[in-house]
Amino acid sequence: MAMNQNSGREGKSNRGFASMPQERQREIASLGGRAAHREGTAHEFTSEEARAAGRKGGEARALRSAQRREAASAGAGSNPGAESAMRQEAGNAAS
DSSP states (O other), rough: BOTTTHHHHHHHOOOOOGOOOOEEEHHHHHHHHHHHHHHHHOOOOHHHHHHHHHHHHHHHHHHHHHHHHHHHHHHHOOHHHHHHHHHHHHHHOOO
């Protein structure tokens, strides 16, 4: 399989929006936004819509945080010998 010139990894395409430099992506996105405003088709949030979107994002973030905490606490006691084994291994590596 041939190597890609951009990434140096096999199987990766150098085509498409995601493969462009971030600055070029921003230029293209900016042009689209300006055109939408010029044509009057761009959506502009009302303060009420923005408030609802912010609340929804905050709720999603809080849920993910709670899930991470729950997973961490569930995993903390599942393998009591793991911590001492890691300490012992670290001590052997330092010797």
